[in-house]
Amino acid sequence: GEDVEQSLFLSVREGDSSVINCTYTDSSSTYLYWYKQEPGAGLQLLTYIFSNMDMKQDQRLTVLLNKKDKHLSLRIADTQTGDSAIYFCARGNQGGKLIFGQGTELSVKP
């Protein structure tokens, strides 16, 4: 299987919470990231978590890291139509190379 894996699609209703999941096989990375890509645009860093943390909260975003299961998740509270985009999970080291998942396309329906 791939090093970093994500499901390809997620559909939610506006106002609901979205949870995007990611699994990885190599636990040597220092950082785990979530990037957002809007249509026709480059990637924008949403948030990141150090590998020695379990949780990080940043406004509507909550990142959970389960090191034992090598599972990372991104929860978006009160999802809005503007959150519709592709979300990429990635692992990497400080200043180093990033390994990306395939991306999860989030569709938010009004």
Place this chain on the structure above:
Amino acid sequence: NAGVTQTPKFRVLKTGQSMTLLCAQDMNHEYMYWYRQDPGMGLRLIHYSVGEGTTAKGEVPDGYNVSRLKKQNFLLGLESAAPSQTSVYFCASCLAGSYEQYFGPGTRLTVT
């Protein structure tokens, strides 16, 4: 402060033609990267550079060459384009020792 810019935005090539993609950053970043993005596969690293005059291979380097003659520029070359190189190419940069890479808007390349 323009951040990371890429030239051109779109290009169509015929098989066997050559071209160079230009990435420029004005943030004085030491590290620069070239990725390709294909449907269902995420981004894959082609080549990267940790400083002026240095380059290294990434995950999928075959068919590409790079040069970093100036700190602010990172060039990606295709000597003989193939249809398998049809993709969206992203450049990124970051400070040495940083956790955050800044991405350019991408170049959509089609090889017929």
